[in-house]
Amino acid sequence: MEHAPKMDWTTDNPAESFKLFSQRIELYFKAKKVPTAEQTTHILLQVGEEGLRRYNSWTLTDDDEQTPAAILKRFREQLEPSENFRVARLKLMAFRQGPSESLDNFVNKCKLQAIKCDFSTEETNERIIELIIANTTDADYQKNLLSQKKGLKLENAVQIGRTFEATACHVQQLQDMRLPSTHVHSLQVSRCKNCGRSHEPRKCPAYGSQCRSCGKENHWAKVCRSSATGSNQKQQSQRNQNTRGDQGRGAHHDSRRAVHDVQASTDIEDHFDMLSFNNVKISSITRRDEAFVQLNVKLTSRPGIHNLNLKVDTGAQGNTLPLRTFRQMFPDHLREDEMPTSAIADKEKSVRLTAYNGTTIPCHGIFSFPCKFRDSSWKEAQFHIVDVTGPAVMGLPTCEQLKIVTLHCSIDTERSEPISSTKDLMRRYPESQREDIMEQLHYGHQGIEKTRLRARESVFWPGINKDIEQRTKSCPICQEHKPSQSPESLMPHEVPSRPWETLGTDLFRLHGYEYLLLTDYYSKYFIVRKLAGDATSNTVIRALKQMFSEHGIPSKLISDNGPQFSSDAFVTFAREWAFDHITSSPRYPRSNGMSERHVQTVKDALQKASQARTDPDLALLCLRTTPLSSSIPSPLEILTGRKARSNMPIKLNSLPNSIREELQDRQNVQKMYHDRHAKDLPVLQPGQQARVQDYQTGKWIPATVTGPRAEPRSYQLATQQGQMLRRNRVHIRDVPQAVEATPKPPQQEPLQQQLPSQAGATTTRSGRIVKAPQKLDL
Incomplete structure (x- = not known):
């Protein structure tokens, strides 16, 4: 079976998955030269548990069970929908x-x-x-x-x-394949000595103007070199340079910054003699304190995978894409005026982009396309199209999705509520007093959450929530008075393969008489017998022998754990008549639910017939000849294979072949609805300390698990008094190790010690003195 293909039932299209599986399994049979007689076994092993469940619900002939083509065809018919x-x-x-x-x-x-x-x-x-x-x-x-x-x-x-x-x-x-970008660390920009700006030769804006400081012409006051304002002009020039630097930093976020560093030259020399450029085109400027990343992107107009360089900005909440880059990447999404189409531009109406300093950034639309970073999966990233000169920017949310940036932090969810305080004060107690405080907190034997709420009102120490939880779980009184456990998931009996294979039986009393009910698990057909006398073990055995002699001996008989069915005489009867007898756990009638439900139905029918003064036997015949559902025939028809006459005319039809499949589907639906509010309990081990629920008082008494029973979810336990009990798992509560702690003796003396003792007085178990009635004159 090495390298044999397996059926995948987890896909969204199981029909297509099975089609590929059948092709692979046939190729596997040819490659390994598997004999035809063994191919069916290989198929059932490789279809998994889901396939076996489907196979078990079919009714196949002996020839079809040995034919692999028939098995594959049956799977294909069940999975492939009939599409027009x-x-x-x-x-x-x-x-x-x-x-x-x-x-x-x-x-x-x-x-x-x-x-x-x-x-x-x-x-x-x-x-x-x-x-x-x-x-x-x-x-x-x-x-x-x-x-x-x-x-x-x-x-x-x-x-x-x-x-x-x-x-x-x-x-x-x-x-x-672009030219490599040149990294420019700084540019020396020469400024005009007459106006303080940079301009082309012989185009100074200060030419012909008068200085407001010294009154001379052809220069401005901010660069005036007169002795009276020299020092002030130097400081003013320095402030101007700082202001320009600040403006440069602000322009960085407005995507208008062009260089990394700007240094102004204050040398007094003729700038007309210096070499100058009318236009300088810089492809890209990279700062040493900025982070860039290269992503793989997919474009709608160009097949294949392409690269896009973006700047990582963890302080940004969104992604921006320059308009010039958008025009190069998506030319098919542009209008005639080289602007994004209306479908893209309409998305930006509810979006307002701002820089860190509060300035508004115009947005020309929103567009999404697939992006990927190294080994990450493809993600649809949303970009805001902006008309700026800077690079494309990627914000923190997209960086986290593409695993470019990882946040190393942890969230503590141990405490559901913050610790309360009064006027910023909290009482902290030393370890020597914590045990006494814990006793006071748990004085009312409330649950874990209520005790925590009491503690938050007044006390605190590190780990108090865990101490409260441990103290509540270690309290025997709290464990004894716990409510009943919620039901476990439904464990229905397996649908038999033929009628009268598995039977269920139960006793009920009506109108002063004892009745015995026998139910077939396959056909749901029932037989009712009125017992002669009391419902003893011999009376029940005698009635069962009569019914078995009429219809045959079943393979399995299921009953409750009553004394009539747990006696030695019944064990001998089961051994002599060669059938398996299974009993349910005491005080757990759900294990024999089929019989319990039929008892309710039969008693209801007999009571109604008695009140209406109609024939009770004819009423039971109506129950036996009524179909179970629209697709499942009546119990009598399933059992005998024929329709029976009743008080209504009948239509003769052949018995369908898919009864067992219908019964299995019906049972699966019942289990699905039941398990919505059920939870399975963990398995108990021999020697484990536990508590078993007393069915009379509802309290949980200590016990020790001696071992599991052969029946499902049934265990044998021993109480502290030496009594051996058999209980279902829902009636057993496992006890943590902390429960073994002995409770602290009460501070108050018992009530019976405070009462005066009387010679010869009779007291109850609680200490109350029993007083005889005065009329007895004792």
């Missing part, structure tokens, strides 16, 4: 090729859907070629296919598309 061919054609016409989906993947998807469309081979090829023409984003490829004559083969059309895809990918690779 016109619906399949409409689904095919709705197929669209994804932005990043290759042509081969799209064609394969269309071929699989076309199988269900009942097309001929030529019609299938034409339909798929039409879908390719309608969905391709390559205009040249679309023109090429439209220019082809009728009769173009699908293989040739796909081959042409592969050529266009490869060509587009090569062109994109050539475009990505």
